[in-house]
Amino acid sequence: MRCEVCGRKIHGSPIQALIEGAKLTVCVECSKHGKIIYDEPAPSRETPKLTPTPFVPKKKPMTAKVEITQEVVEGYHSKIRQAREKLGLSHEELGKKINEKVSVLSKLETGKMTPNNQLVAKLEHALKIKLIVPITKEKVTEIPKSPNRELTLGDLMQLEKKGGEEPTERKQS
Ligand SMILES: [Zn+2]
Incomplete structure (x- = not known):
């Protein structure tokens, strides 16, 4: 040699x-x-993989999340009015009972205002009615794809805010 x-x-x-x-x-x-x-056969650092790595999908499966939410029933305003009239209560009387302003009640009964959870609870209790129904919603988290451009973070935030409405078009050419 x-x-x-x-x-x-x-x-x-x-x-x-x-x-x-x-x-x-x-x-x-x-x-x-x-x-x-x-x-020389150096001790290999990489230990041979005897068991195949289980396939871990990067993305979560696109199954729509089914969410059960409580929602104020449709026609809550007439329900409130009917229940109040049935009990023979005026706005003032009901207002005193649940500690709410008359204006609030009249707004509720005309459908101009949606009662919040607290108000709903009070009304349900005072009028012995059900104003909340569990609603099974399919929460679709998929973002509508735009063929021309990618959604920006701002767009996503707008989608979040508006709850799935079309993002305001930004003129881009
Ligand atoms: Zn030499």
Whole structure:
């Protein structure tokens, strides 16, 4: 075995070295001029994967989230009015009973105002009616795709706010 660089006989074990891009078998002296390639079976850092990695989907499956929400019934205003009249209560009397302003009650009964949870609870209790019904909603989280442009973060925020309405068109050409 001779050194491929200097041609001298290699004493001991020859060294594999990368010299100027070429993999050569060289002597100890010449190996100093290049990068020694250690081709001894070094303990491999990567442990062979015996078990295949279970496939983990990056995206959550696009199943629509079914959400059960409480919602004020349709026609709550007439329901309130009817129940109040049935009990023979005036706006003032009902207002006193539930500690609400008459104006609030008249707004409710004309459908100009949707009662909040607290108000609904009070009305339900005072009038012995049900104003809230559980509604099963399919919450579609999919964002409508725009073929021309990608949605910006601002668009997403608008979608959040408006609850799925069309984002206001921004003129882009
Ligand atoms: Zn040499």
